[in-house]
Amino acid sequence: MARKDIQLDHEVILSLVGAQSSVLDLGCGNGDLLYLLIKEKKVHGQGIEIDEQAIYKCVAKGLNVFHGDIDTGLAEFSDKSFDYVVLNQSMQQIIHVDKVLIDALRVGKQVIVGFPNFAYYKARLQLFFKGKTPVTGLLPYQWYETPNLHFLSISDFRDYCRSKGINIERRICIGEKRRVAILPNLFAQTGIFLISK
C-alpha cells in the first residue's frame, strides 16, 4: 500500500487514533478508513453504513459492519464502549446531527468529526461572484441532488462546540493537498476535530 494513495483526511485521522484502540466508524462507506486504521494501528473496528452495496465491499475487506442508519444505530451501544467514534464526511448527511453528536460523545471516549468547510474560499467566490450555490471538490453536488442536509463552516463547528460545552482537543484543517494553518476557515477544504465531553 503506497502512502501517497491514502486520502489526506484519512491520514489525519490515522494520526489522531491511538494504537490498539477501539473505533466505531459512523457512515463508514466502503470501509477504507476502517481498513487503514486496522492495518496500521491494529484497532478493533466496527462500522455502521446505510448503503447495501457498501456493506458488501466492507465484508469483502473483512470488516465488521452493521447495515443501518446512523440516527438510530448509535442508541443501542452502552456508554464509552469505544475509544473513538468517527464521523468522517457523514455528519452533514445526518438528520438529527445534534442528537447524534451527543450520543457519539456518550458512546465514544473521544469523537473525531471530519466535514467539508462551506466557507472554503472557492465556495465563497462562487457564491459571491456567480451568485450560485457552490460546487467544489468536496461539495461536488448540484443543489437538487446533494445528500448533504447541513452546510457548515469550520467556525460554525467551533462555535457549536463552545456553546455545548464540548472540548475541542485537536483541530486539523486541510486543503486539497496539505494541512492549512493560516486562516483555516478561508483556506481549508476540510475540518477535522477531535472532541470530547
Added chain:
Amino acid sequence: MNKEKKIIKNDNVGIVQAQTFSFDSLKLESGEKLGPVTLVYETYGVLNQEKTNAILIVHALSGDAHAAGAHEGQDDPGCTPPYRIGGYATLGWWDAFIGPGKAFDTDKYFVICSNILGGCKGSTGPSSINPKTNKPYALDFPLIGINDIVNAQKHLIDHLGIDKLLSVVGGSMGGQQVLSWLVNHPNRIHSAVPIATTIRHSPQQIAFNEVGRQAIMADAHWKSGNYYDGPAPSKGLAVARMIGHITYMSDSSMAEKFGRQRKESNEPFKFTADFEVEGYLRYRGDNFVKRFDANSYLYITKAMDNFDASAGRPFCDRLRGVKAKVLVISFKSDWLYPAYQSKEIIKGCKLAGVQTTYCEVDSTYGHDAFLLEVEEETHLISHFLKKIFYDYEVTGVYGA
C-alpha cells in the same frame, strides 16, 4: 442477476450418501430422557487433519439432512424446482450454496448437515419406533425444544471428533438453532450465521403455526396422532403447508409469480383452483404430505414457538464473554421473520461487544429469500468464513 442460472450451476458435490449415528440417551430440557436417539446426516468435503474446517448447516422446518448433491438413483416426487432439475435426482435443499467454489466451498471446508431430532427423514421423531412398545411413538414422543435439537447435534459433533466448529449456519428455524449454539455452546463454535430468524417467536409467528397445527388436528385421519397404521392426515398437513407457503412469500413475489393468471380447467366443481396461485398452493401442499409426517410438523412447530434464545433475560446478558464472531442476515420483504427481529439480535451483540456484521438484503422474495438470494448471501458468507478460517482482521486493498 439471473437467479435461475445460478441455481442450475452444475458444480455440485455429486452423488452423496446419508449416514446414521445413534447414541443411547438424550436428557431433554423438560427433564425427560429420550433414547436411543438416531440422527441421519450427510457430509460434503473433507475434514482436515486438525479438524478445524467443519461447518454445521442446520435446516429449517421442512428441511432435512440432504442439503447438497444428489442421492444415487433416487427421484423424489415431493421435491419441486428449483431443487429438482429435469429428470435428475433430487438436489439438496441448499445445493446452490454448498459445493466447490460456492459459499460453503467444499474444496476448503467440511460441511455437515443432520436431520433434526423430531424430524421424519431418518432421525428419531414421533414416527420412529418406540422401543418400549415396538410401535411408532406418535404422541408418546416427548415435547422437544430447539435446545434439545442442538444438544443432539452436539452428540454428533463429538462423535465426529470435532472440538470446535468453524461455523454454524442456518435460516429460519435453522437460525433459531444457530442462536441456541451461540448462547448455550459458545466455546464449541468460532462463528455463527443466523439468517432470517429471531430470538423468540412473535404472537404473529405463533399464530400462523397454531393454524397449521389446528388444520392437522382437525383432520379426521389424525386420530390423536395414532394414524401410522392407516391413512395419514394428509388434508390437514397440506393445508398447514399451504399456510406456510403464503407466509414464505411476499405480496410482490406472489404478484410477480402468479398475477391473477387463471388456470385452464374443465372441472364442473364451483370451487376449483381457478387462479395460478391456488393451483400452486395445492400442488405444494399435496407434494409436502408425500415427504413429511404430520406429527413431526406438530412437534417441530411447537419447538419453534417455545424457543427463546434470551431465556427470559436480556439477550445481551446471554452473549457476554462470547468470543464467536457473528454474521446476521435479514431480507427486506420478509414479513414472517421481519428485519426488526434480526436487529434485536444485533442489539444484543452490540451491548455484549460481540464482533458482528449485519446486512439487510434488498430482496422481494419474502422469507424464501434465504434459499434464493444466492449471489448476495454467497458474497457475505464466503468472505465471512474466509476471515474466520484464516483468522485475519482485514484483507484486500485500500481504496478498492
